[in-house]
Amino acid sequence: MADAPTSPYLVLARKYRPRDFTTLVGQDAMVQTLGNAFAQNRIHHAFILTGVRGVGKTTTARILARAFNYEDKSGPHPTLDLSVEGEHCRAIIEGRHVDVIEMDAASNTGINDIREIIDSVKYAPSSAPYKVYVIDEVHMLSTAAFNGLLKTLEEPPPYVKFIFATTEIRKVPVTILSRCMRFDLRRITPEIMTAYLESILGQEGISFEPEALAMIVRAGEGSARDNLSLLDQAIAHGNGTVTATTVKAMLGLGDRARIIDLFEELMGGQIGQAIETMRALYDMGADPQTLVADLADFTHLVTRIKVVPSAADDVSLTPDERRRGAELAGKLPMRALTRAWQILFKGYDEVARASNGLQAAEMALIRLAYAADLPSPDDLIARLANQPAPAPSLPPMAPIGRGPSNGGGGASAMRVESPRPVMTEAVAAQPTTLQAARPAEAPVVQPAMATVGSYKELIALAGAKRDMLLKLALEGQMRPVSFEQGKIEIALVEGANPASVNTLSARLQEWTGQRWLVTVSTKPIDGPTLRQEKEERAALQRAQAHDDPLVQAILNTFPGARVVNVKVKDELDATPPDLPPPPPEEDDE
Template sequence: MNDAGVPLTPRASENAGQSGSDAGAQAGAAKPYRVLARKYRPAGFEDLIGQEAVVRTVSNAFETGRIPQAWILTGVRGVGKTTTARILARALNYELPEGSVKGPTIHMPTLGVHCQAIMESRHMDVLEMDAASHTGVDDVRQINDSVRYAPASARYKVYIIDEVHMLSTAAFNAFLKTLEEPPEHAKFVFATTEIRKVPVTVLSRCQRFDLRRVEADVLMAHLANISAKEGVEVEGEALGIIARAAEGSVRDSLSLLDQAIAHAAGPVRADAVRQMLGLADRTRVIDLFESLIRGDIASAFKEFREQYDTGADPVVVLSDLAEFVNFVTRVKIVPATADNVAFGETERKRAREFAGKISMRVLSRMWQMLLKGVAEVRDATRPAAAAEMVLVRIAYVADMPTPDEAIRMLEQNGGASPVAGGTAAPRTAPAAPVSSMQSSPARATSAPRSNAEPSARPQMIAPSPDAAPAARRI
């Protein structure tokens, strides 16, 4: 198709000059492969997933005729900023050959006169500029000079500027007058991942849309639909792993799905996706979590070493462990979180069990230790050894009371040391009596050491004065 959308047909002389074998060879030649992120790029507003607020606002604006002169789209990578900009350009210039559409519309059931050229970024009236490589005032001056001229064939001239935050200060200043009072036939669509770097003088002249991250369950449904169209069998658990790894980015999820299909060379299984991404088995991460909660360091060491020997990165193991701690915490606060299909059935079931037994104090303490431990392991020269030491710290404080809990337990027992309960691993050393507390203020407020491991436990940090009452421990 040409820029106006008219289908191009090969010239007769060219067809006559081709032999039958040449034509057959060209027909049989395989087309270049297009990655899934490009092949299934949305072409209309109804194809955008996870951006209902943007679609509704734009739809109402088009229906009421309240179309602004400039939009600015912001969000993380891969949520559809450039795609939305092209859809806006297509909606502004949508026309049918019979001339039944007289103005901008969001209802585009078929390809119009200009649609194909706009979607392929080759329409003469829809100009795309990458601000990362055109940052100077001269580039903006060219736009200011060309914006005065009417469009050649379309209804509007649309300027799409990607990564607009990369423009220089002088370039932004040169844009202000044109952006505030553009000709009626000109529209501007800006896209950026760094909205804070765009001057407020530019933001005040645009309608801003924040494209949100796509939820994992929505991504899973989208990936399942594409897998069915491609004729590829993908396990639901594998789709969940890909959706979580994409972190809300549609493009990242499609790229990972593309890679997983090539990696599996057949049905895509969860184990193959974990191996491709270098992730640990979620079931084994949960087993590691259970060993740490019990204070069973030997089992925790054995489980971690087995995962490490199969190729799991120590940083990834601790990160997955922290993610599961966060998931259990969310299930404890909002039980309906366990119904999220982005997580596996085993993961959801065991998260419910842990949430009913583990106190919020233990979960919060484990989260803080893992958060610090991940940074330590990432910077360590021997990551596996550093990760093991992090596991030791977590296991040894698993059954350790917080200072306020220890003081309350001493007061309830009349100064006698209570046995550290919970579900910790049984200690072999017999419990020894605790001497009466000293009368000095410093001694009166300190937490006693555990009798079973007097020298192995780290010193606890005193809680803040406004700390909530201690919850019942596991």
């Protein structure tokens, strides 16, 4: 005698799919609103359900279809009390009722599919009190399909109900939303989800560890279907039991306690131990990207506990996460946590793109360890406040020059520049301290009008006013012919901009407070401009300095050395000793 065929296995997500509102978990607000509407006989003709995957949108639509078409011995009457199956309930639950039409908008997106609905709406239901249209993923309908549905959706026959479900509510036109009663289905909280999974495991007679359920609930992200699918997989992976070890291996998670150890080592700057810990977790089978994600997850947890201490009471957390997370939240400053989050967030993308994920993960952890060990700006300021004043900087090296006493041709000198000092973090933070100790500034006094007594003073005034275009024009495009108080005569070089004359007149009036007459000479004026004279003089000074025997000895002693700048001795004596040397000109070597 042949064995009786066994029925195929029904996954937990289908076996324990809610069939009435008493078994629908995590959506109490929607159930209360619908209960009041049914009790007051204020039942809308169109509903739209939105939420993330697996929170019960399609399930709610089928339960609503049962509630609309509930009929018992007393006759048809819509109700949310579905504890006793009505005449149409079994057919609706099994998806074979002729008056409950389910359509997937992902595969029926066009106007022709909607036209079939519009044509069938004209006919009354065959046996049930209402004809119910359930359209899943309604946001995938085309624009023409949405427009074709508007009129029917606004004024349907009294025996027609529409129920829409979508995960992308923003893609649904507002004209559709305005015609529907909207319900936003929430993610199921960890407390409710944990209790729900425990009840299912109790009905199945399967043993479990609370830590394993916490991992599944965290991975399910508030979706009932995702949690039940993971639970199904965990039962099969654990050979009929749900343990933390098997769930870790199934999800590719590292040991949560080792993740916390790794986090502590990184935040303590113990990079050697952190790399060894990560390598050990990797050898145990943990994925590098998952390890970085776990570190970011724990960083977020510690930050949450620091801001909201009651977050440590979350039932989805392991005992180590509750206890050690609270301890770390009390020790680590907020800036260190936010900096760690930014580094891990960026490191997660780097690991995903890298050809060798382990190497990219290790580099991200090294960056985090060194960044976590850096002092904060507040610490630097506090350290500077407790340290003695810095020693004065060394005076600049005495210029090596030649004068009439040592056989030189002219009074010139060569400035030898020393390397620029490297600014440390303490020096960079010093201006903040000095600025904090700076006394109150004196009231601003309006400067007096400038006076100009010569053409060179005019060029110096343009430089002081930071009008560099006019300064360059005075030096390179004009030659002075005559200069009197209130009157200037100039000659323009070939190719000069004539508009600079008007600019000069306007600037003089603005700077001196009086009108100036600026005229252009019509006579040809030969001779170099001031810029040309300056360039010729600098070239002569460089040549004289370069030919100096002492300079030649220095250049021969230090191969590759160059004369970068030459100044007349009188100019050096006039330079304040506390000013840095001027930068070398770009065309000099």
